Amino acid sequence: MIQPSVDIVILNYNTRSILEKCLPQVIANSNYPNCKVVVVDNASTDDSVEFVKATYPNLELVVLPYNSGFAGGYNLSLKNRTADYFVLLNSDAEPGPNWLEPILEIANNNPHFGACQPKILDYFNRSQFEYAGAAAGYIDIFGYPFCKGRIFGNVETDNGQYNESGQIFWASGAAMFIKREAWEKANGLDEAFFAHMEEIDLCWRMQLLGYTIHNCHESTFYHMGGATLSNQNPKKTYLNFRNSLLMLHKNLPENIKSKRILQRKLFDALAGVLFLMQGKPKHLIQIIKAHQYYDKHKNDFKISENTVPLSQLSGVLDSSLVFGYFLKGKKTWSNWFN
Numbered sequence: 001m002i003q004p005s006v007d008i009v010i011l012n013y014n015t016r017s018i019l020e021k022c023l024p025q026v027i028a029n030s031n032y033p034n035c036k037v038v039v040v041d042n043a044s045t046d047d048s049v050e051f052v053k054a055t056y057p058n059l060e061l062v063v064l065p066y067n068s069g070f071a072g073g074y075n076l077s078l079k080n081r082t083a084d085y086f087v088l089l090n091s092d093a094e095p096g097p098n099w100l101e102p103i104l105e106i107a108n109n110n111p112h113f114g115a116c117q118p119k120i121l122d123y124f125n126r127s128q129f130e131y132a133g134a135a136a137g138y139i140d141i142f143g144y145p146f147c148k149g150r151i152f153g154n155v156e157t158d159n160g161q162y163n164e165s166g167q168i169f170w171a172s173g174a175a176m177f178i179k180r181e182a183w184e185k186a187n188g189l190d191e192a193f194f195a196h197m198e199e200i201d202l203c204w205r206m207q208l209l210g211y212t213i214h215n216c217h218e219s220t221f222y223h224m225g226g227a228t229l230s231n232q233n234p235k236k237t238y239l240n241f242r243n244s245l246l247m248l249h250k251n252l253p254e255n256i257k258s259k260r261i262l263q264r265k266l267f268d269a270l271a272g273v274l275f276l277m278q279g280k281p282k283h284l285i286q287i288i289k290a291h292q293y294y295d296k297h298k299n300d301f302k303i304s305e306n307t308v309p310l311s312q313l314s315g316v317l318d319s320s321l322v323f324g325y326f327l328k329g330k331k332t333w334s335n336w337f338n
Protein backbone atom coordinates (compact mmCIF):
# COMPACT_ATOMS: atom_id res chain seq x y z
CA MET A 1 0.00 0.00 0.00
CA ILE A 2 1.36 3.41 -1.01
CA GLN A 3 1.53 5.80 1.93
CA PRO A 4 0.24 9.33 1.29
CA SER A 5 2.95 11.93 0.81
CA VAL A 6 3.36 14.91 3.15
CA ASP A 7 5.33 18.12 2.62
CA ILE A 8 6.13 19.95 5.88
CA VAL A 9 6.65 23.55 4.79
CA ILE A 10 8.21 25.98 7.27
CA LEU A 11 7.79 29.65 6.35
CA ASN A 12 10.61 31.73 7.80
CA TYR A 13 11.12 35.47 8.05
CA ASN A 14 14.10 36.79 10.02
CA THR A 15 13.95 34.04 12.63
CA ARG A 16 17.37 32.43 12.22
CA SER A 17 17.89 31.95 15.98
CA ILE A 18 14.47 30.31 16.29
CA LEU A 19 15.09 28.00 13.35
CA GLU A 20 18.26 26.89 15.12
CA LYS A 21 16.15 25.82 18.13
CA CYS A 22 13.10 24.30 16.40
CA LEU A 23 14.24 22.90 13.06
CA PRO A 24 16.28 20.02 14.57
CA GLN A 25 13.20 18.75 16.41
CA VAL A 26 11.02 19.07 13.29
CA ILE A 27 13.49 16.88 11.41
CA ALA A 28 14.02 14.41 14.26
CA ASN A 29 10.34 13.94 15.10
CA SER A 30 9.02 13.83 11.54
CA ASN A 31 10.11 10.26 10.87
CA TYR A 32 7.07 9.24 8.83
CA PRO A 33 8.68 7.57 5.78
CA ASN A 34 6.89 9.56 3.05
CA CYS A 35 7.34 13.13 4.28
CA LYS A 36 9.68 15.94 3.30
CA VAL A 37 10.75 19.00 5.31
CA VAL A 38 11.00 22.21 3.29
CA VAL A 39 12.15 25.65 4.49
CA VAL A 40 10.68 28.62 2.61
CA ASP A 41 12.41 31.92 3.31
CA ASN A 42 10.20 34.99 2.92
CA ALA A 43 13.03 37.35 1.83
CA SER A 44 14.71 37.50 5.24
CA THR A 45 17.32 40.17 5.87
CA ASP A 46 19.12 38.18 8.58
CA ASP A 47 21.33 35.15 7.95
CA SER A 48 18.52 32.58 7.92
CA VAL A 49 19.28 31.40 4.38
CA GLU A 50 23.00 31.05 5.03
CA PHE A 51 22.28 29.11 8.25
CA VAL A 52 20.01 26.58 6.52
CA LYS A 53 22.42 26.11 3.60
CA ALA A 54 25.38 25.56 5.89
CA THR A 55 23.71 23.42 8.55
CA TYR A 56 21.23 21.42 6.45
CA PRO A 57 22.71 21.24 2.94
CA ASN A 58 20.40 18.37 1.95
CA LEU A 59 17.22 20.13 3.08
CA GLU A 60 15.03 21.67 0.38
CA LEU A 61 15.26 25.47 0.66
CA VAL A 62 13.04 27.86 -1.28
CA VAL A 63 14.01 31.55 -1.24
CA LEU A 64 11.22 33.95 -2.18
CA PRO A 65 12.12 37.25 -3.89
CA TYR A 66 10.12 39.46 -1.52
CA ASN A 67 8.19 39.26 1.76
CA SER A 68 4.61 38.53 0.79
CA GLY A 69 3.39 37.75 4.30
CA PHE A 70 2.10 34.48 5.68
CA ALA A 71 -0.62 34.15 3.05
CA GLY A 72 1.39 35.12 -0.02
CA GLY A 73 4.43 33.18 1.11
CA TYR A 74 2.49 29.94 1.36
CA ASN A 75 0.53 30.52 -1.84
CA LEU A 76 3.77 30.99 -3.76
CA SER A 77 5.63 28.10 -2.17
CA LEU A 78 2.80 25.54 -2.41
CA LYS A 79 1.69 26.42 -5.92
CA ASN A 80 3.57 23.66 -7.73
CA ARG A 81 3.92 21.10 -4.94
CA THR A 82 2.30 17.71 -5.55
CA ALA A 83 2.24 16.01 -2.13
CA ASP A 84 -1.08 14.58 -0.96
CA TYR A 85 -0.95 16.72 2.18
CA PHE A 86 0.79 19.89 3.27
CA VAL A 87 1.77 21.00 6.76
CA LEU A 88 1.90 24.77 7.15
CA LEU A 89 4.33 25.15 10.03
CA ASN A 90 5.56 28.28 11.79
CA SER A 91 9.31 28.51 12.23
CA ASP A 92 8.79 28.87 16.00
CA ALA A 93 6.86 25.60 16.37
CA GLU A 94 8.39 22.33 17.54
CA PRO A 95 6.64 18.94 17.29
CA GLY A 96 6.52 16.27 19.93
CA PRO A 97 7.38 12.66 19.01
CA ASN A 98 5.21 10.69 16.58
CA TRP A 99 2.97 13.66 15.83
CA LEU A 100 2.16 12.93 12.19
CA GLU A 101 0.67 9.43 12.20
CA PRO A 102 -2.38 10.23 14.41
CA ILE A 103 -3.34 13.11 12.11
CA LEU A 104 -2.98 10.90 9.03
CA GLU A 105 -5.29 8.37 10.68
CA ILE A 106 -7.97 11.06 11.10
CA ALA A 107 -7.50 12.13 7.48
CA ASN A 108 -7.80 8.55 6.23
CA ASN A 109 -10.95 7.89 8.27
CA ASN A 110 -12.87 10.99 7.16
CA PRO A 111 -13.81 11.06 3.46
CA HIS A 112 -14.49 14.82 3.43
CA PHE A 113 -11.35 15.69 5.39
CA GLY A 114 -9.95 19.14 4.71
CA ALA A 115 -7.59 20.16 7.51
CA CYS A 116 -6.48 19.34 11.06
CA GLN A 117 -4.53 20.90 13.88
CA PRO A 118 -2.60 19.25 16.70
CA LYS A 119 -2.77 20.26 20.35
CA ILE A 120 -0.66 23.41 20.62
CA LEU A 121 1.15 24.04 23.92
CA ASP A 122 3.41 26.87 25.06
CA TYR A 123 7.04 26.31 24.09
CA PHE A 124 8.30 27.93 27.30
CA ASN A 125 5.65 26.55 29.69
CA ARG A 126 4.80 23.13 28.32
CA SER A 127 1.94 22.44 30.69
CA GLN A 128 0.02 25.45 29.34
CA PHE A 129 -1.91 25.86 26.12
CA GLU A 130 -0.55 28.35 23.60
CA TYR A 131 -2.65 31.28 22.40
CA ALA A 132 -2.53 30.48 18.68
CA GLY A 133 -4.76 27.43 18.50
CA ALA A 134 -4.60 25.74 21.93
CA ALA A 135 -6.62 22.49 21.78
CA ALA A 136 -8.97 23.40 18.88
CA GLY A 137 -10.36 26.42 17.02
CA TYR A 138 -13.98 27.65 17.23
CA ILE A 139 -15.94 30.81 16.42
CA ASP A 140 -19.08 32.51 17.76
CA ILE A 141 -22.00 33.77 15.68
CA PHE A 142 -20.51 37.28 15.64
CA GLY A 143 -17.28 36.00 14.13
CA TYR A 144 -15.06 36.04 17.22
CA PRO A 145 -12.56 33.17 17.06
CA PHE A 146 -11.59 31.33 20.23
CA CYS A 147 -10.15 27.99 21.30
CA LYS A 148 -10.61 25.14 23.67
CA GLY A 149 -8.01 26.15 26.21
CA ARG A 150 -7.92 29.86 25.28
CA ILE A 151 -10.78 32.38 25.25
CA PHE A 152 -9.66 35.95 24.54
CA GLY A 153 -6.62 36.44 26.81
CA ASN A 154 -7.43 33.66 29.26
CA VAL A 155 -5.10 30.72 28.57
CA GLU A 156 -5.56 27.48 30.53
CA THR A 157 -3.22 24.82 31.84
CA ASP A 158 -3.44 21.53 29.97
CA ASN A 159 -4.66 18.91 32.43
CA GLY A 160 -5.97 16.58 29.76
CA GLN A 161 -9.41 18.19 30.02
CA TYR A 162 -9.66 18.61 26.25
CA ASN A 163 -8.18 15.28 25.19
CA GLU A 164 -10.74 14.53 22.54
CA SER A 165 -10.64 14.81 18.77
CA GLY A 166 -13.49 15.88 16.52
CA GLN A 167 -14.75 18.43 14.04
CA ILE A 168 -13.94 22.08 14.73
CA PHE A 169 -14.30 25.40 12.90
CA TRP A 170 -10.69 26.34 12.21
CA ALA A 171 -7.21 24.88 12.45
CA SER A 172 -4.35 27.07 13.57
CA GLY A 173 -1.88 28.31 10.97
CA ALA A 174 0.90 27.73 13.51
CA ALA A 175 0.71 24.02 12.61
CA MET A 176 -1.97 23.27 10.02
CA PHE A 177 -2.18 19.88 8.30
CA ILE A 178 -4.20 20.29 5.09
CA LYS A 179 -5.25 18.13 2.17
CA ARG A 180 -3.76 19.44 -1.07
CA GLU A 181 -7.04 18.93 -2.92
CA ALA A 182 -8.89 21.11 -0.39
CA TRP A 183 -6.14 23.74 -0.51
CA GLU A 184 -6.36 23.94 -4.29
CA LYS A 185 -10.16 24.00 -4.49
CA ALA A 186 -10.26 26.80 -1.93
CA ASN A 187 -7.53 28.66 -3.88
CA GLY A 188 -5.26 28.79 -0.86
CA LEU A 189 -5.00 31.71 1.52
CA ASP A 190 -6.34 35.17 0.79
CA GLU A 191 -3.22 37.27 0.21
CA ALA A 192 -5.04 40.51 0.95
CA PHE A 193 -5.05 39.42 4.61
CA PHE A 194 -1.21 39.42 4.59
CA ALA A 195 -1.16 37.89 8.09
CA HIS A 196 -3.64 37.00 10.88
CA MET A 197 -7.10 35.43 10.46
CA GLU A 198 -6.19 34.04 7.03
CA GLU A 199 -6.26 30.45 8.25
CA ILE A 200 -9.72 30.99 9.79
CA ASP A 201 -10.97 32.45 6.52
CA LEU A 202 -9.50 29.46 4.65
CA CYS A 203 -11.14 26.93 6.98
CA TRP A 204 -14.48 28.76 6.67
CA ARG A 205 -14.26 28.61 2.88
CA MET A 206 -13.31 24.93 2.99
CA GLN A 207 -16.37 24.16 5.11
CA LEU A 208 -18.53 25.98 2.54
CA LEU A 209 -16.98 23.67 -0.08
CA GLY A 210 -18.01 20.60 1.93
CA TYR A 211 -14.73 19.79 3.69
CA THR A 212 -14.42 19.04 7.40
CA ILE A 213 -11.91 20.59 9.82
CA HIS A 214 -10.54 18.52 12.72
CA ASN A 215 -8.32 18.57 15.77
CA CYS A 216 -6.06 15.76 16.93
CA HIS A 217 -5.29 15.67 20.66
CA GLU A 218 -2.83 12.78 20.23
CA SER A 219 -0.50 15.06 18.24
CA THR A 220 1.33 17.83 20.09
CA PHE A 221 3.29 20.92 19.07
CA TYR A 222 5.06 23.52 21.20
CA HIS A 223 4.76 27.05 19.87
CA MET A 224 6.67 30.16 20.95
CA GLY A 225 4.13 32.63 19.55
CA GLY A 226 4.71 36.24 18.48
CA ALA A 227 8.06 35.47 16.86
CA THR A 228 7.31 37.67 13.86
CA LEU A 229 4.76 40.12 15.32
CA SER A 230 4.14 40.56 19.04
CA ASN A 231 0.67 40.79 20.59
CA GLN A 232 1.72 44.21 21.89
CA ASN A 233 2.39 45.54 18.39
CA PRO A 234 -0.39 47.90 17.20
CA LYS A 235 0.06 46.53 13.67
CA LYS A 236 -1.19 43.16 14.91
CA THR A 237 -4.30 44.89 16.31
CA TYR A 238 -4.88 46.50 12.92
CA LEU A 239 -4.56 43.23 11.01
CA ASN A 240 -6.77 41.28 13.40
CA PHE A 241 -9.62 43.80 13.39
CA ARG A 242 -9.41 44.52 9.67
CA ASN A 243 -9.19 40.88 8.61
CA SER A 244 -12.00 39.85 10.92
CA LEU A 245 -14.37 42.28 9.17
CA LEU A 246 -13.16 41.14 5.75
CA MET A 247 -13.71 37.50 6.69
CA LEU A 248 -17.32 38.19 7.69
CA HIS A 249 -17.92 40.20 4.52
CA LYS A 250 -16.62 37.40 2.30
CA ASN A 251 -18.30 34.40 3.93
CA LEU A 252 -21.63 35.44 5.46
CA PRO A 253 -24.89 35.20 3.47
CA GLU A 254 -26.09 38.54 2.06
CA ASN A 255 -29.33 38.53 4.07
CA ILE A 256 -27.54 38.65 7.43
CA LYS A 257 -24.19 40.24 6.52
CA SER A 258 -25.02 43.92 7.11
CA LYS A 259 -26.58 43.26 10.52
CA ARG A 260 -23.70 41.07 11.72
CA ILE A 261 -21.02 43.50 10.58
CA LEU A 262 -22.78 46.44 12.25
CA GLN A 263 -22.90 44.41 15.46
CA ARG A 264 -19.20 43.61 15.13
CA LYS A 265 -18.36 47.27 14.63
CA LEU A 266 -20.16 48.10 17.86
CA PHE A 267 -18.19 45.40 19.69
CA ASP A 268 -14.99 46.76 18.13
CA ALA A 269 -15.83 50.23 19.44
CA LEU A 270 -16.08 48.77 22.94
CA ALA A 271 -12.70 47.11 22.44
CA GLY A 272 -11.29 50.49 21.45
CA VAL A 273 -12.60 52.07 24.65
CA LEU A 274 -11.00 49.22 26.63
CA PHE A 275 -7.64 49.84 24.94
CA LEU A 276 -7.94 53.53 25.81
CA MET A 277 -8.67 52.69 29.45
CA GLN A 278 -5.59 50.46 29.46
CA GLY A 279 -3.43 53.36 28.26
CA LYS A 280 -3.01 51.94 24.74
CA PRO A 281 -4.26 54.74 22.45
CA LYS A 282 -2.19 53.44 19.50
CA HIS A 283 -4.31 50.28 19.45
CA LEU A 284 -7.52 52.34 19.34
CA ILE A 285 -6.11 54.24 16.35
CA GLN A 286 -5.41 50.95 14.59
CA ILE A 287 -9.01 49.79 15.13
CA ILE A 288 -10.22 53.02 13.50
CA LYS A 289 -7.82 52.48 10.58
CA ALA A 290 -9.00 48.89 10.22
CA HIS A 291 -12.62 50.04 9.91
CA GLN A 292 -11.65 52.72 7.41
CA TYR A 293 -9.87 50.16 5.25
CA TYR A 294 -12.84 47.81 5.38
CA ASP A 295 -15.35 50.52 4.41
CA LYS A 296 -13.18 51.64 1.50
CA HIS A 297 -12.13 48.26 0.11
CA LYS A 298 -14.84 45.73 1.04
CA ASN A 299 -16.25 45.60 -2.48
CA ASP A 300 -12.85 44.63 -3.88
CA PHE A 301 -13.08 41.17 -2.31
CA LYS A 302 -14.49 38.05 -3.87
CA ILE A 303 -17.59 36.76 -2.10
CA SER A 304 -17.61 33.03 -1.30
CA GLU A 305 -20.14 30.82 -3.04
CA ASN A 306 -22.73 28.63 -1.28
CA THR A 307 -22.67 30.78 1.85
CA VAL A 308 -24.79 29.64 4.80
CA PRO A 309 -25.36 31.04 8.31
CA LEU A 310 -22.51 30.31 10.68
CA SER A 311 -24.84 28.21 12.84
CA GLN A 312 -25.02 25.59 10.06
CA LEU A 313 -21.27 24.94 10.17
CA SER A 314 -19.21 22.87 12.61
CA GLY A 315 -17.45 24.44 15.56
CA VAL A 316 -19.74 27.46 16.04
CA LEU A 317 -20.90 28.86 19.38
CA ASP A 318 -24.50 29.95 18.81
CA SER A 319 -24.33 32.93 21.19
CA SER A 320 -22.11 35.92 22.01
CA LEU A 321 -18.66 35.10 23.29
CA VAL A 322 -18.14 38.76 24.28
CA PHE A 323 -21.20 38.96 26.53
CA GLY A 324 -20.53 35.57 28.09
CA TYR A 325 -16.88 36.32 28.79
CA PHE A 326 -17.03 39.92 30.01
CA LEU A 327 -20.48 40.03 31.64
CA LYS A 328 -21.03 36.47 32.86
CA GLY A 329 -17.44 35.46 33.62
CA LYS A 330 -17.42 32.49 31.24
CA LYS A 331 -13.67 32.45 30.71
CA THR A 332 -13.08 28.75 29.92
CA TRP A 333 -14.63 26.14 27.66
CA SER A 334 -15.94 24.25 30.67
CA ASN A 335 -17.76 27.40 31.85
CA TRP A 336 -19.73 27.31 28.59
CA PHE A 337 -20.41 23.63 28.12
CA ASN A 338 -20.46 21.93 31.55
